[in-house]
Amino acid sequence: xxxxxxxxxxxxxxxxxxxxxxxxxxxxxxxxxxxxxxxxxxxxxxxxxxxxxxxxxxxxxxxxxxxxxxxxxxxxxxxxxxxxxxxxxxxxxxxxxxxxxxxxxxxxxxxxxxxxxxxxxxxxxxxxxxxxxxxxxxxxxxxxxxxxxxxxxxxxxxxxxxxxxxxxxxxxxxxxxxxxxxx
Amino acid sequence: xxxxxxxxxxxxxxxxxxxxxxxxxxxxxxxxxxxxxxxxxxxxxxxxxxxxxxxxxxxxxxxxxxxxxxxxxxxxxxxxxxxxxxxxxxxxxxxxxxxxxxxxxxxxxxxxxxxxxxxxxxxxxxxxxxxxxxxxxxxxxxxxxxxxxxxxxxxxxxxxxxx
Ligand SMILES: [Zn+2]
Numbered sequence: 001x002x003x004x005x006x007x008x009x010x011x012x013x014x015x016x017x018x019x020x021x022x023x024x025x026x027x028x029x030x031x032x033x034x035x036x037x038x039x040x041x042x043x044x045x046x047x048x049x050x051x052x053x054x055x056x057x058x059x060x061x062x063x064x065x066x067x068x069x070x071x072x073x074x075x076x077x078x079x080x081x082x083x084x085x086x087x088x089x090x091x092x093x094x095x096x097x098x099x100x101x102x103x104x105x106x107x108x109x110x111x112x113x114x115x116x117x118x119x120x121x122x123x124x125x126x127x128x129x130x131x132x133x134x135x136x137x138x139x140x141x142x143x144x145x146x147x148x149x150x151x152x153x154x155x156x157x158x159x160x161x162x163x164x165x166x167x168x169x170x171x172x173x174x175x176x177x178x179x180x181x182x183x
Numbered sequence: 184x185x186x187x188x189x190x191x192x193x194x195x196x197x198x199x200x201x202x203x204x205x206x207x208x209x210x211x212x213x214x215x216x217x218x219x220x221x222x223x224x225x226x227x228x229x230x231x232x233x234x235x236x237x238x239x240x241x242x243x244x245x246x247x248x249x250x251x252x253x254x255x256x257x258x259x260x261x262x263x264x265x266x267x268x269x270x271x272x273x274x275x276x277x278x279x280x281x282x283x284x285x286x287x288x289x290x291x292x293x294x295x296x297x298x299x300x301x302x303x304x305x306x307x308x309x310x311x312x313x314x315x316x317x318x319x320x321x322x323x324x325x326x327x328x329x330x331x332x333x334x335x336x337x338x339x340x341x342x343x344x345x346x
Contacts, residue, residue: 096277096287179252180287181278181318183222183230183245 003055004033004081006047007065011074013044020072024064025050028057044074049086094123094148096178099162103171105131105141113143113173116165120158123148141171146178187221187236189281194237197282198329201239204263207305211242215261215303218244225281230319232326235282241265243323245316253315260310265300265324276318278332288336292321 009021018037025032030050037046052058058080065076101113110129117124126146131139149158159175166173190196204211214233222231222244229250232243241264247253272294279287295313298320302308312320322332 177252178277179250179315180227181230181276181315181322182225182228183232183280183319183322 001055002083003052003058004083004086005050005052005058005061006077006079006081007050007061008045008047008077009068009074010043010045011072013039013042014072017044017072017074018046020068021046021048024061024068028060028064029053030057030061093151095151096125096180097122097147097149098174098176098178099143099145099147100174101141101143101145101166101171103141103169105139106169109141109169109171110143112165112169113145113162116161117145117147120161121150121153122158149177184220185217186224187217189221189225189231189235190237192283192331192333194282196234196237196239197326197331199234199239200329201234201241201327204240204242204301207263207301207303211263212303214238215242215244218242219259219261222246228281229315230323231281232323234326234329241327243326245319245323247316247319250315255312255314255316257310257312257316260308261303262298262308262310262320262323263301263303263305265298265320265327267296267298267321267324269295269297271295275337276315278318278322280322280332282326283331283333286333288332290318290322290332290335291337292318296320298324 009017022032030052033049033051035046035048037044061078065078068074069076099113101109103109114124124145125148127143129141129143131141133140149155162173162175218231218233218236221236222228229247230243230245233240242261243265244259244261246259247256248258270293273291274294275289275291277287278290294317295311296317297309297311299307299309310320325331
């Protein structure tokens with residue numbers, strides 16, 4: 001029986017981490033269905049979707065993970081996900097949008113914007129935030145979000161709610177559809 | 184008219200270099216009509232190249248007129264034996280492909296292009312365009328040379344920050 005799992009790892013970035021993790025997967029005959037890795041100020045984070053031809057193989061993972069944790073000083077999490085959960089995930093029809101926020105840094109920007117998006121049933125698929133010009137008198141906060149907006153959502157309502165919030169937070173918010181070419 | 188089967192990667196036809204069209208006959212025009220119907224059968228599709236249906240000839244169609252945000256828009260165009268003569272600027276946009284379902288990625292393309300070719304009767308045509316329509320021409324042009332957008336993806340999603 002096929003089995004699937006999610007593996008995550010975080011820790012200090014070092015050359016060779018990805019090779020070490022993928023080496024273990026390869027040895028166990030496990031397939032890498034998808035992965036996403038990023039670095040932030042020298043910190044490494046990766047999330048992997050794994051599939052195992054046999055559920056038994058998966059049991060060998062924990063021992064290997066413990067070894068990797070010691071060798072690389074990473075923090076892993078490993079969790080089986082029922083195969084049905086991947087296949088039957090109901091995908092509401094949606095369109096991609098980007099939301100950019102630029103402004104003088106103050107607490108609560110991320111929280112207020114993400115709460116509003118959740119209330120509007122907009123799903124966040126990618127988040128990138130940075131402080132630029134740190135050390136200067138007025139650090140500037142930038143946030144780039146990728147969003148999945150349900151097709152049934154009212155774009156102008158989202159637009160006007162965001163505008164209100166932008167005024168209140170004194171930041172600039174740009175909300176725009178991603179024009180996906182298809183051919 | 185008929186909707187043709189669209190070839191899906193890794194079908195080798197998608198990696199082939201297409202042949203120059205020399206006969207501008209009814210067979211070519213009938214094929215172009217079928218190609219058109221195939222393109223319109225996919226919601227949101229704004230371009231299609233002959234090799235995507237297994238016909239290895241230098242012909243593609245582009246029609247961005249149904250995208251209200253496309254500023255530069257020549258309506259439905261069939262281009263035979265096209266050559267991009269000028270490219271200017273560079274911008275990144277999100278692309279997907281009928282032959283690579285369920286995946287989109289960010290691709291860098293020229294912002295403005297000047298393209299020459301022939302119509303379905305062999306008459307010379309030239310198009311100068313920008314933005315979304317220019318992306319369409321460049322994506323379809325690549326298909327004629329066995330290049331798919333995956334070869335040109337810079338990043339699957341946001342990649343604004345230098346790491
Ligand atoms: Zn394509």
